[in-house]
Amino acid sequence: MESILDFLSNITWWMWIIIALAIVAIRDIIQNKHTISHNFPIVGHFRYMLESIGPELRQYLVANNREELPFNRIERGWVYASSKNENNYEGFGTDRDIYAHQHIFINNAMLPYKLEDNHPNKKDKHFLPCAKVMGEYNKRKRPYRPASVINVSAMSFGSLSAKAVESLNKGVKLAGAYHNTGEGGLSPYHKNGGDVVFHFGTGYFGVRDDDGNFSMEKLKQLVKENPFVRAIEVKLSQGAKPGKGGVLPGSKITKEISEIRHVPMGEDVLSPPNHSAFNTIPELVEFVEAIAQETGLPVGIKAAIGKLEQWEELADYMKANNKGPDFITVDGGEGGTGAAPPSFADHVSLPWVYGFGDLYKLFKDKGLTERIVFIGSGKLGFPAKAAMAFAMGADCINVAREAMMSIGCIQAQVCHTNRCPAGVATQNKWLQRGINVPLKSERLAQYFNTFKKELLEITHAAGYEHPCQFKMTDVEVNVDDHNLSKELDRTYNYNKVEVPFNGVQALKDCMHLGGKA
Ligand SMILES: Cc1cc2nc3c(=O)[nH]c(=O)nc-3n(C[C@H](O)[C@H](O)[C@H](O)COP(=O)(O)O)c2cc1C
Numbered sequence: 001m002e003s004i005l006d007f008l009s010n011i012t013w014w015m016w017i018i019i020a021l022a023i024v025a026i027r028d029i030i031q032n033k034h035t036i037s038h039n040f041p042i043v044g045h046f047r048y049m050l051e052s053i054g055p056e057l058r059q060y061l062v063a064n065n066r067e068e069l070p071f072n073r074i075e076r077g078w079v080y081a082s083s084k085n086e087n088n089y090e091g092f093g094t095d096r097d098i099y100a101h102q103h104i105f106i107n108n109a110m111l112p113y114k115l116e117d118n119h120p121n122k123k124d125k126h127f128l129p130c131a132k133v134m135g136e137y138n139k140r141k142r143p144y145r146p147a148s149v150i151n152v153s154a155m156s157f158g159s160l161s162a163k164a165v166e167s168l169n170k171g172v173k174l175a176g177a178y179h180n181t182g183e184g185g186l187s188p189y190h191k192n193g194g195d196v197v198f199h200f201g202t203g204y205f206g207v208r209d210d211d212g213n214f215s216m217e218k219l220k221q222l223v224k225e226n227p228f229v230r231a232i233e234v235k236l237s238q239g240a241k242p243g244k245g246g247v248l249p250g251s252k253i254t255k256e257i258s259e260i261r262h263v264p265m266g267e268d269v270l271s272p273p274n275h276s277a278f279n280t281i282p283e284l285v286e287f288v289e290a291i292a293q294e295t296g297l298p299v300g301i302k303a304a305i306g307k308l309e310q311w312e313e314l315a316d317y318m319k320a321n322n323k324g325p326d327f328i329t330v331d332g333g334e335g336g337t338g339a340a341p342p343s344f345a346d347h348v349s350l351p352w353v354y355g356f357g358d359l360y361k362l363f364k365d366k367g368l369t370e371r372i373v374f375i376g377s378g379k380l381g382f383p384a385k386a387a388m389a390f391a392m393g394a395d396c397i398n399v400a401r402e403a404m405m406s407i408g409c410i411q412a413q414v415c416h417t418n419r420c421p422a423g424v425a426t427q428n429k430w431l432q433r434g435i436n437v438p439l440k441s442e443r444l445a446q447y448f449n450t451f452k453k454e455l456l457e458i459t460h461a462a463g464y465e466h467p468c469q470f471k472m473t474d475v476e477v478n479v480d481d482h483n484l485s486k487e488l489d490r491t492y493n494y495n496k497v498e499v500p501f502n503g504v505q506a507l508k509d510c511m512h513l514g515g516k517a
Helices: 002-009 014-030 035-039 041-062 073-083 161-176 217-225 255-261 281-295 309-321 340-348 352-365 383-391 401-406 437-461 488-492 504-509
Strands: 104-106 151-153 178-180 193-200 228-233 246-248 269-271 299-304 326-331 373-377 394-397 476-477
Touching: 014 041, 035 041, 041 309, 073 401, 073 437, 104 383, 151 161, 161 178, 161 193, 161 309, 161 401, 161 437, 178 228, 193 217, 193 476, 217 228, 217 281, 228 281, 228 326, 281 309, 309 352, 326 352, 352 373, 352 383, 383 437, 383 476, 383 488, 394 401, 394 488, 401 437, 476 488
Parallel strands: 151 178, 151 394, 178 193, 193 228, 228 299, 299 326, 326 373, 373 394
Antiparallel strands: 104 476, 246 269
């Protein structure tokens, strides 16, 4: 024994390194799972290491300012600086190729809109409520005028951490916006004072019976117990994975998640592609009406757009029967998700401008736009993009990933692994530790406020008081040379219906502002 210890103590550090490398080399040669390390023992590992840190290397060192997707460095930097109330200006002029295809230009007025001394925006530069009231046309018991045109899009507790959800909810309270729950039910973290839009999909999480079917009784109870729930959104599909259900693995179902979602512990839970509560378009409308009747709240639907036949059927049914959803959220194919197969995320459903344009035009042709609040989501969390969306007919913007970035997301793109380094999209308690909720909620509110202020400044530069006044002819999109650059109306072949608007003061005096009445 002593001679072995003697022998080991005589091995120098560099000999230990050689022994370790020899063991790795032998293991590489014996294994047959990884061809590269089998064929190139030891050095093959560098390939795997470099591959795994490739995104970070590109993000920090290699990619130029405008290169990355989904959000490039300039876009991320703008959200980060806005949320920290830092200088978010750029010096020396734009670094964008403003002649590039699809670049948009907003036509400014010769003389900008002038704010009188008694104008609500003179005192409050962030006051920017929605110009339409959800549920007003259909005479719902509790109509709702969102007090902010920018709001937090559907992201569940489960896909996001408890601390992230709490930060978002406290943040929307500070910014006067609403917080969409996403599919995971209403958690305690959604109950921190912000307005809430309760959202559910085919899994009916939080409002399901023991067999996984929709329970009206549970929804009624939820609305009764939580008066801050202002509207209900039925998800038909989302841009990143339309027509695709999901599996919540039994291993991820904690006691808390099981109670919030009303799902059993330890078993995989399926959310199928289809709803079990309705099968046809008339049944969908009657479902929406029944929820509105029972809860008194405005009810909307969320979808990504592809084929239009069923939408046409919906519009015809709404017109013939004088009922239907109070709002429609259109998600773009570029939308984000906690997890989706790339084949879906990359290829199924239309990008926002195409999908929204098709849908709005269809509802316009049927004379239905005035009764619907149109909400857009899909990388619209930037003032100029939002101005374009308003010109096309959107009344509100929902933001998901931009909101995540404002509370610390670094676009690591690992939401599906439970290893989010920023603690935003993970259930790992250790990773969540770094989230300082009061600070992050301030940051979301600051991002929203900066966004609204800049959107208003663009609106005033175009000669208007409120972004609802933007017309298709106010925005041009580059299709090539200037002679070929076309206004939105000539590009997408429709004109937006004018939104009835009697000044921001009238919005401020509205009894439904923020669901007050
Ligand atoms: C982490 C995460 C979770 C999401 N969860 C849902 C969801 O539960 N239901 C839904 O309809 N959309 C969900 N979405 C989609 C967003 O609500 C939004 O429609 C989409 O990301 C486009 O907005 P964005 O470009 O501002 O991110 C999720 C997105 C992300 C990033």
